[in-house]
């Protein structure tokens with residue numbers, strides 16, 4: 001048993017090394033102007049960037065513009081890439097900075113005074129007893145059908161921008177609190193507060209979906 | 218929990234507990250103390266449990282494919298060529 005685990009671990013390590021070596025080669029080729037290598041880099045990482053941008057902006061046009069800007073930057077900076085992280089992590093970081101910049105640019109249009117947001121939260125937290133009752137139907141058993149997927153995506157888009165940023169980066173993209181604080185220029189406790197409010201709002205929406213689903217079925 | 222609640226756990230503390238439980242952040246001593254409280258408090262327990270389920274369900278939303286026209290415009294913008302097949306295939310060999 002132990003030996004099997006050890007050999008699995010070893011083969012994973014070897015796989016990682018192979019992957020890194022292949023990646024290094026691909027980057028070197030792309031830097032030399034090999035368009036096939038460049039295309040391959042785009043095709044490998046575009047999905048990650050596009051989905052991050054789509055979830056953060058909630059808008060296909062803005063997501064596309066983030067996608068283009070990110071890869072323009074990636075190829076501009078690629079000769080400086082030192083391989084301290086994987087290429088994917090490095091690209092993801094560039095994309096995050098660009099999408100946050102984009103959100104800041106439009107902040108004027110979407111800005112909600114904090115006091116108003118807090119007041120709205122008090123009505124929107126939902127009654128925990130109601131939520132717990134809905135959740136007793138165990139949402140994990142729930143099948144993510146097209147309709148529910150769309151509803152959940154919409155629920156994320158409808159969050160105020162600061163709450164959405166915290167939720168998407170932390171809970172969907174797995175950034176650490178410290179990373180998000182650095183990327184957004186906020187304190188860790190401000191991020192925690194945003195994250196918590198986002199989760200509470202989404203929990204209420206989810207409880208309503210489950211409730212609706214249960215009464216329909 | 219809100220002001221009506223007799224609980225000593227604040228929102229931020231519950232958030233810490235959740236992070237610890239989800240395995241994202243190391244638990245501080247204070248966090249572990251709150252976790253003890255949460256285990257024995259039905260209200261806080263429901264709070265953390267439903268939040269945990271919420272995060273898990275949202276995490277299951279699958280990624281969307283990049284639409285073909287968006288890929289086209291991206292590659293064009295970058296002066297890159299389409300793969301020789303002329304078709305964009307997302308499953309590229311590494």
Ligand SMILES: [Zn+2]
Nearest residue numbers: 224258260261
């Ligand atoms: Zn409690």
